[in-house]
Amino acid sequence: MLPSKVSRGRLRSPHPTASLLPAAFGFILIAAVVLFRGIGSGASSTAAPTGSADATAAADPTDKLAAYESAHPHGTWGPMLSGMDLGMTAEPLLPEPDWAKTIVMVPREDRRDGPLQLRDADSVWQVGSVPEDGARLWDDFYVWTALDDSTDPATSELGTFVLNATDPDTLALDVVYPCPQAIGHLTIVAATEDSVNFTSDAGVSGTFNLGTHAWTFDLASPQPTAAP
Amino acid sequence: VSVRPFYLEIARDVLRSAQVIGAFSAILLAMSVAHSFAGPASAYSIPSAPSYSYYVKYTWGNTVSFNGQSVLYAYQVGFQSRFGANSDGTPPKLIVDFRRQLQNSSGAWGVGGLGSGTYHSDAWVTNVANAFTAGVNDGHPYQDYWIGYGVSNDDESWSCGSSLWASAGTAWHNTVGGVALPLDGWMFVANDFEAWHNSSTGWASCGTGAINWENAEAVAYGNGLRLEVANFGSDAHTEWPATWSLDQVWQVSWGLSQAIAFPEIYCSGQPPEWVAVYRYKSLFFSAVTDESATITNCYGSSQNHTYSWQGAWNALNNALVNIGVTNDLGPIVTIF
Numbered sequence: 269m270l271p272s273k274v275s276r277g278r279l280r281s282p283h284p285t286a287s288l289l290p291a292a293f294g295f296i297l298i299a300a301v302v303l304f305r306g307i308g309s310g311a312s313s314t315a316a317p318t319g320s321a322d323a324t325a326a327a328d329p330t331d332k333l334a335a336y337e338s339a340h341p342h343g344t345w346g347p348m349l350s351g352m353d354l355g356m357t358a359e360p361l362l363p364e365p366d367w368a369k370t371i372v373m374v375p376r377e378d379r380r381d382g383p384l385q386l387r388d389a390d391s392v393w394q395v396g397s398v399p400e401d402g403a404r405l406w407d408d409f410y411v412w413t414a415l416d417d418s419t420d421p422a423t424s425e426l427g428t429f430v431l432n433a434t435d436p437d438t439l440a441l442d443v444v445y446p447c448p449q450a451i452g453h454l455t456i457v458a459a460t461e462d463s464v465n466f467t468s469d470a471g472v473s474g475t476f477n478l479g480t481h482a483w484t485f486d487l488a489s490p491q492p493t494a495a496p
Numbered sequence: 497v498s499v500r501p502f503y504l505e506i507a508r509d510v511l512r513s514a515q516v517i518g519a520f521s522a523i524l525l526a527m528s529v530a531h532s533f534a535g536p537a538s539a540y541s542i543p544s545a546p547s548y549s550y551y552v553k554y555t556w557g558n559t560v561s562f563n564g565q566s567v568l569y570a571y572q573v574g575f576q577s578r579f580g581a582n583s584d585g586t587p588p589k590l591i592v593d594f595r596r597q598l599q600n601s602s603g604a605w606g607v608g609g610l611g612s613g614t615y616h617s618d619a620w621v622t623n624v625a626n627a628f629t630a631g632v633n634d635g636h637p638y639q640d641y642w643i644g645y646g647v648s649n650d651d652e653s654w655s656c657g658s659s660l661w662a663s664a665g666t667a668w669h670n671t672v673g674g675v676a677l678p679l680d681g682w683m684f685v686a687n688d689f690e691a692w693h694n695s696s697t698g699w700a701s702c703g704t705g706a707i708n709w710e711n712a713e714a715v716a717y718g719n720g721l722r723l724e725v726a727n728f729g730s731d732a733h734t735e736w737p738a739t740w741s742l743d744q745v746w747q748v749s750w751g752l753s754q755a756i757a758f759p760e761i762y763c764s765g766q767p768p769e770w771v772a773v774y775r776y777k778s779l780f781f782s783a784v785t786d787e788s789a790t791i792t793n794c795y796g797s798s799q800n801h802t803y804s805w806q807g808a809w810n811a812l813n814n815a816l817v818n819i820g821v822t823n824d825l826g827p828i829v830t831i832f
Contacts, residue, residue: 356563356634358575367555378611381595381650381688382551383832384762384789384802394611401576408553408611414791432832433788434548434578442790 360403368397368406371459385429385442389414391456393464395478400435407432409441411464411478413454421450424468426476445476448483539813539822543582546786546805546829547641549591550577554612556624567631570624574631579641582827589642589783590830591686591728591758592628594621596650597664605667607647618667621645622674633679644726645672646686649701649709652694656739661705665712673717685713686758689729689748691736700736703744707752714754728758728785728830731769742776750779758783758830761808763794764801767815774821781816783828784809805829 361368373393379386386392389412397406408431416425424447430438447454451468458465467473467489474485556570579588595609606617625645632643647668654660668685677683687709693700716722727749732740749757759770761784773779786808794800803811809829816825 358562358572358635361560361572365558365560367558374611375613378609378613381609381648381692384787384794385791404576405573427790431553432548432550432573439788442788444790 358401358404360399361406362403364397364399364403365406370397370408371395371461373456374410383429383431385412385427386410389427390424390453391466393456393459395459395464396461398430398438398441400430400433400438405432407438411456411459411476413456413466415453416446422452423447423450424452424454426454426464426466428478445481445483449485451485539817540586540825540827541583542806542809542813543580543588543827543829545578545580546831547580547588547590548578549785549830549832550593551832552592552594552607552610552624554610554614554616556610556628557616557620568624568627570627571631574628574633575635577628577632577635579636579639580829584827585640586827587640587642587681588830589644589684589726589758589828591644591646591726591785591832592625593686593688593832594645594647596648597667598651605664605671618671621671625672625675629676629678629683632681636680638680641678641681642684643678643681644684644686644728645675646688646726646728648688648690648692648729649706650688650690650692651701651705652692652697652699654701654705656702656704658705661708662712665709665714668709669713669715672723684724684726684756685754686726686728687748688760689727689732689745690760691730691732691740693736700739701732702739703732703741703748706732706748707744710748710752710755714752722754724756725752725754726756726758726782728760730760730762730766731773734769734772742773745773746777746779749773751777756780756782758785759812760785760787761812762787762789762802764803764811765794767811770812771815771819774816774824775819778821778824781812781825783826783830784812786829786831788831805831 371394373391374386379389379392381387392410392412394408395411396409398409399405400407410429410431412427412429413424414427415422425444426447427444428441430441433439433442449472451472452470454466454468456464456466457473462479463475463477465473465475471489472485473489474483476483550573552570556568556573558569559566560569560572561567562572562575577590579590581588594607596607597605598608598615599605600615600617604617606615607621608615610616629643632641651660651664672683672685675683687706689701689706691700710725714722714725725748731745733742733745743751748755749759757779759766759781761767761770770781784805786803786805788805789802791802794802806829809825813825816822
């Protein structure tokens with residue numbers, strides 16, 4: 269028997285106003301209800317959107333998907349490649365694989381259609397990985413910078429982000445740290461597993477500590493006195 | 497021959513008509529009563545947990561040890577994958593995003609943007625996808641789920657009328673065609689259809705190209721199998737109306753025969769955009785696609801805040817309810 273792919277039936281629940289009241293509205297009203305609400309047909313109860321003559325033109329989605337499933341029986345298309353014992357669990361990937369230790373600048377080509385934080389960021393670096401699911405997975409850890417022009421003066425922000433995070437611990441690493449100085453766009457120029465070095469288009473350079481989240485600015489570089 | 501008075505004939509006809517009307521009314525009354533007790537179709541409810549979708553990295557092709565056996569890292573990711581849950585048993589759905597299609601110098605199709613800056617062939621994609629599916633099979637025995645293998649239409653430099661859109665659709669059709677169906681679940685195709693406007697180059701994708709891609713991709717395999725194509729992108733018409741009509745967004749979301757909608761709801765501005773699509777022509781939103789993003793200016797606007805996955809589903813649901821739509825949003829959230 270083909271397993272259900274979607275909930276084919278529409279959900280029904282007792283209606284608090286259930287009564288014989290509709291009968292009081294007479295034959296015409298009842299007929300209208302029958303015609304427009306589709307009693308017993310399972311048709312959508314969706315009201316026709318205002319101004320859309322085609323609002324109810326689409327087929328019932330449950331019918332559409334049910335027809336698809338009916339036409340394409342399950343499990344007849346090629347063997348699986350697996351064959352592991354049921355109940356087997358994955359082992360931690362320890363020590364950390366070398367490929368998980370990558371520290372590299374991420375060009376726009378590798379992020380333009382990726383996570384929202386990284387798409388249009390000024391600068392993005394992968395700074396190694398973080399363990400997930402008890403080190404059964406190693407997820408990329410990113411540091412990004414972008415200008416927040418909603419503030420006056422506009423200030424940059426630096427964020428951290430874990431790709432494909434699912435654990436609360438890794439999801440919690442999705443954090444934004446506003447730059448305490450208005451020094452324009454930040455570009456990350458170097459990184460270690462502990463910190464990233466940046467320069468700004470105002471000519472200021474500095475460091476952000478990934479452990480303490482502290483900003484430090486190079487006193488030898490120009491210091492802004494106003495918004496760039 | 498006796499002749500009945502005409503008034504008796506009229507009285508008989510009236511009586512018969514009354515009987516017919518009475519019987520018909522009784523039937524309708526019974527149906528009305530049944531309908532009243534059944535109540536109106538009620539909305540699906542928010543799932544109790546989301547399914548986690550994935551951006552593929554080149555590292556998914558690396559080999560790791562799984563209980564003494566060498567498997568691709570993609571297998572391990574699939575094994576550890578997390579599917580959502582909901583109250584009505586609708587299968588949870590996740591997407592595996594291979595980013596975007598491109599050709600190598602020999603013209604062979606593959607994907608790019610996986611983090612290494614290099615091209616990966618479609619054979620590599622098929623191999624990784626099979627490993628992921630196998631991992632899901634083994635990590636989630638006897639569970640019902642859907643796995644979607646997708647790309648985006650962020651194919652910069654392709655012109656709107658280029659034949660590359662259809663060629664890429666055919667290439668993806670063949671690539672996914674090499675992936676075995678899950679043992680206990682189902683498989684679908686996905687595309688992150690968006691405008692992808694590049695302010696530097698001026699390029700944007702177009703609705704015509706997207707439709708050509710889907711028409712080429714969503715043809716039947718030799719055994720008759722046709723896979724659904726989920727649009728998990730944003731409303732491209734709002735993003736770039738010069739190259740995307742509202743109808744084209746609707747077509748790749750529902751209108752085309754295999755199209756199903758997984759609308760992207762990352763930011764607070766997006767629910768009303770998808771409601772505008774719905775108001776143009778109705779459709780069923782199979783799932784909400786969210787992202788675990790914390791960002792100040794969602795799509796460049798400080799007025800646009802990001803959602804939790806619960807917030808994303810509720811926001812679209814509330815926007816639909818506000819226009820009287822109560823049953824066209826499925827109880828599924830998939831989150832990148």
